[in-house]
Amino acid sequence: MTLPDTFQSRTAQALPTIAPAELKRMERFGVRAAFDDGAMLFEAGRSKFGLMVVVHGRIRISRYDGLGNSSLVTEHGAGEFAGEMSQLSDAPTLVNGHAVGRVEVLVLTTVALRALLVAEAELGERIVRAFILRRVELMESAACGPVLLSPNNNSQMHALRGWLASNGQPHKVLDPQATEQARALCARHNPQANDWPLVVFPDGSVQKNPTIVELGRRLGTLPALDSDQVWDVIVVGAGPAGLATAVYAASEGLSVLALETRAYGGQAAASARIENYLGFPTGISGRALAGRAYVQSKKFGVEMAIPAPAGRLLCDVRPLEVEMCGSLQRLRARSVVVACGARYRRPALANLSRFEGKGVYYWASPLEAGLCADAEVILVGGGNSAGQAAVYLSAHAARVHMLIRRDSLVDTMSTYLIERIAATPNIVLHTQSEIVELDGNDDEGLTRVKVRDRQQDAEHDYAINRVFLFIGADPNTGWLDDCGVAVDDNGFILTGHDALARHDHNNDQSGDRSHERGRDRPVASLETSVPGVFAIGDVRADSTKRVAAAVGEGAAVVSQIHGFLARLQEKS
Structure with missing residues (x-):
């Protein structure tokens, strides 16, 4: 049997063996089960389990997609175990498992698996x-998970692929005419223009042009949430700050629900390389850092819901309630941590939305980089994220035209990035320049970009198909309007004494004393003007816009949550 490349190079880590003494300790976490030769132990897209340790016999593991294609991954013998990341998330498995001969296994549920990982650190x-x-x-084999079919230049296809990749979901992309299977599927479902892409799920079901929410529900990233449950903490936003809060709070015994609009890691996950994060002298990609934090959160039992945008925060009830966007469901919590970061800014261009996902992008992941091979691209922005993206894209594109409105990058970008950009021959910096027009068509997408050079008072046309916008972000705080959380003049959330001062000033101006928060209560440095509501990371006023600072605030807020919950307990 030929093992996949990843398994060949790291066999001992990918296919470890459980020693008899370890298996004996694991017995208290699971139950034994037996299966006859050829029986299916678990089925792709349908079965859920935590861990299966082979006691006797063998389990054949096969990749499987909804089109019926199957390929061997490996066989687990005695002392080996079946399972991968789906099992930590209580999501449907992505592979099939069949018994080879009579098989006896030790079966752990997801809850039991998480308990094992905490109790048995080395084994975990x-x-x-x-x-x-x-x-x-x-993910590398792209032979399991959902199959996506669509003609070229479909913006919804790009959105679905980006979401799947950002959340570490294996998937395969097929041209509708690429294979007989694809042609037969399209003929059977006869998709119209608005039906693309077609998505075939591992269980064989087909959906036309699904939303990301529908994908999340089918793949297990968006679980059903109980409106009657009261969480100790609801974290809104799973960027570096929110993930840090989730990990530390859950590891200290608090029940935690994390709600994320798009993908764990937030905007930081789009960074090709973070080189100034402590402990990583050679740098680490934002995606890798976010992925590790996500796994940590699942290990400690954090419930994660993606995509799950918060629509409103209701502060006039206790427990606090978070109303989900697009539904009337309300989730209850004793405390809420607002870590929802910011929204990408969009320049005032007349037809911008027409080309989003079809030539205009707000991040630079491997998916976008693959679209830029040997082509010229334009990147707009002068911050660190723009610099990292420019360097990353320069390894794929023939030339990166970097546009900034200022005279230089000195005031907006770290020195090491400025030096790297200057040393990269295929990055061309255009100062005092901006895009003034986008043009193209529905079939090809973006085809032409007009740029104004304010220094020369001239306009230039570029035959360019890919534009990347990194022009900053605005605080994502509109959903807090009904709660009355105090914000500064730019919409960022005030915390600590600044929050109380602004809240009391607003009450004095309006004459409204009904919601006065009381100068007699203690105020924590990361607490907002509403008791039990905390703000961390980029959404917080005067925060340091760095990954390390966000992680630090995410850790620090947990002790303040403990203090608030203790006072809440004293009052009850």
């Missing part, structure tokens, strides 16, 4: 590392 480390490597193999 080996299991988690194997899970991660197995997910990497499934």
